[in-house]
Amino acid sequence: MKEASVFAVKAALLFDHFGPYHQARLRAAAEGMEVVGVEFHPRSRDYAWEPARLGVLPLVSVPPTKSEGPEAAREFQGVLEKTLEEIQPEVVAIPGWASREALVALSWCLRQGVPTILMSESCAHDEVRVGWKEWVKRRIIDCHSAALAGGTLHARYLKLLGMGEDQISLGYDAVDNAWFAEQGPRLRRSLDSSQEPCFLASARFIPKKNISRLLTAYAAYRQVCGDAKPWRLVLLGDGELRGEVEKQVHELGLRPFVSMPGFLQYEELPCYYARASAFIHASTTEQWGLVVNEAMASGLPVLVSNRCGCAEDLVEEGINGFTFDPEDVQGMTAVMGRMAALPEDKLRQMGRESERIIADWGPARFAEGMRQAAITALKTGAKKPSLVDRVLLKILMSR
Incomplete structure (x- = not known):
């Protein structure tokens, strides 16, 4: 397990899309460690943002799939895994636990023995909670080595789902x-x-x-x-x-x-x-x-x-x-x-x-939270998923 200074760590920070918020966070994080930004989609599904402009900071946009249905999912998985293999990160920060994209990234990291940071802004009251879904979340969260939460409510929810308080840093939600x-x-x-x-x-x-x-x-x-x-x-x-x-x-x-x-x-x-x-x-x-x-x-x-x-x-x-x-x-x-x-x-x-x-609560806090999360992830090391976890991830990724 690696105990190196976090400033020497190569971290891949994954987002759905590089919006203005993410650009400010990436710039700040890059001042304290080697950062490669990876976006799953070149365009936001919710906002008509202009393309990201981050100068010399390494950015990777996963090419859009040309297929549809199950074939598209398999194609995306192959492209994202190849992207991560080329980057060779020592730690990977993943946005959330629900999307297929996030689950594909987590699955690759678990197979490759790369520690992961869960970036989370979910809290207990943002929707009606269902028992079996919470069980699934607990299994996925337990596969992560550390977390960067938005704030107090989000850290509280992660603890409720089984993550240790000493594994959680704050500051995910920041603007410039x-x-x-x-x-x-x-x-x-x-x-x-x-x-x-x-x-x-x-x-x-x-x-x-x-x-x-x-x-x-x-x-x-x-x-x-x-x-x-x-x-x-x-x-x-x-x-x-x-x-x-x-x-x-x-x-x-x-x-x-x-x-x-x-x-x-x-x-x-x-x-x-x-x-x-x-x-x-x-x-x-x-x-x-x-x-x-x-x-x-x-x-x-x-x-x-x-x-x-x-x-x-x-x-x-x-x-x-x-x-x-x-x-x-x-x-x-x-x-x-x-x-x-x-x-x-x-x-x-x-x-x-x-x-x-x-x-x-600005980009500097995001950068410090990410640095602390990276330290924690490296100390904890990559998680070793159980057979149940591997089967569960496979099922979720095939949705």
């Missing part, structure tokens, strides 16, 4: 804090002093993002404002429910007060954060909620659903924002009113507190 922090002040200085205050939300238009309840709560907030001028609402994003969202905005009489610019590339986001007065994220379930990181790095107070995995670590009640039950429309209305009623100097203070809190 410095970039957002640098853009904000410059953009704010250029804004017209008559800029109207607004709530900003950024999310895909899909059911779990809870946009329907957010709009209902916003409409109610406007009705109870009294003599105070209501804030506007800006909804960034796009998705399958856009037509329904537009219809609801019309039916609630909100068209003059709600803006929907659509999906924006990373470079376009700071302008909207700079114009906002506060950020709101209303998901009914969310493994983390990286848009909250972005907003806090941009110096905004935040309103965050208590179902978001980031809420426990990033929101200090009354200090940098408030949490709320995403299914309680009246409660959401109340926190919107509470935030909008605060004086300007208090909002700025809360924004500074957001910057203070998020400073400890």
Whole structure:
């Protein structure tokens, strides 16, 4: 078993796709160890991001399969295994435990005797848990040598599933804090002093993002404002429910007060954060909620659903924002009113507190968490799967 300095370790960091978040993490991790980034797919299945630009950092994109069905799965497995063989990593960080891609990578590592780091942002409450599925997870998690979790809730869930506390590091969920922090002040200085205050939300238009309840709560907030001028609402994003969202905005009489610019590339986001007065994220379930990181790095107070995995670590009640039950429309209305009623100097203070809190949850934390996870993985060594584990992995990979 290898006891070398982690700085000499060659680590393969695997992701579904190199989005802007992953680029910031890879750059930071590469400052402390030899890193090769591997993406399973050249395009995101959820976001229309531009291709990654990471300079000289080694990046590998697994070529898309030309087949369909079971043949495509076998083809992908062959290509990914060849990719890993060419890299010859000493440790491999794998995203999650559910996807076929992650399971193929784990299976290869187990056969080759390469220690693995499970990168996880799942928590116990993000969906209904079923006994047999939890048993399967326990078996898969036990095949990993270490873990890099998002935050407190995610580490707690990994421990519940059998991973030792000393095997878990934190910091998986990070964005490029410095970039957002640098853009904000410059953009704010250029804004017209008559800029109207607004709530900003950024999310895909899909059911779990809870946009329907957010709009209902916003409409109610406007009705109870009294003599105070209501804030506007800006909804960034796009998705399958856009037509329904537009219809609801019309039916609630909100068209003059709600803006929907659509999906924006990373470079376009700071302008909207700079114009906002506060950020709101209303998901009914969310493994983390990286848009909250972005907003806090941009110096905004935040309103965050208590179902978001980031809420426990990033929101200090009354200090940098408030949490709320995403299914309680009246409660959401109340926190919107509470935030909008605060004086300007208090909002700025809360924004500074957001910057203070998020400073400890940026790419540097990801890099340190990954370094610690690599040390742990190398000390633990590659796991030796039982016959049950090998059969289980084979079955799961054939789905």
